[in-house]
Amino acid sequence: MAHSMMQLHDIDVPEFLNVLDSCTGNVYLVTPEGDHLNLKSKLCQLVGLTRLIEGGKIAEAFIVCENEEDESKLFRFNLFKSEK
Numbered sequence: 001m002a003h004s005m006m007q008l009h010d011i012d013v014p015e016f017l018n019v020l021d022s023c024t025g026n027v028y029l030v031t032p033e034g035d036h037l038n039l040k041s042k043l044c045q046l047v048g049l050t051r052l053i054e055g056g057k058i059a060e061a062f063i064v065c066e067n068e069e070d071e072s073k074l075f076r077f078n079l080f081k082s083e084k
């Protein structure tokens with residue numbers, strides 16, 4: 001099954017990391033260069049987010065989730081700025 005890419009919009013990085021920690025499947029950050037970083041890995045979080053953070057917000061990035069429930073959770077967070 002193909003996974004859709006979701007663009008992140010002006011998110012709060014610490015809250016985003018909290019939501020990532022609650023995800024059960026792998027979540028990948030896809031950079032404009034085509035790199036795929038598994039955000040379930042703390043090292044990849046550090047590397048990926050450090051490159052993309054501008055002024056405390058994510059500049060441009062897409063995410064891909066393996067788990068549909070995680071995708072829904074992150075979609076709601078991205079849209080409403082809240083996990084709930």
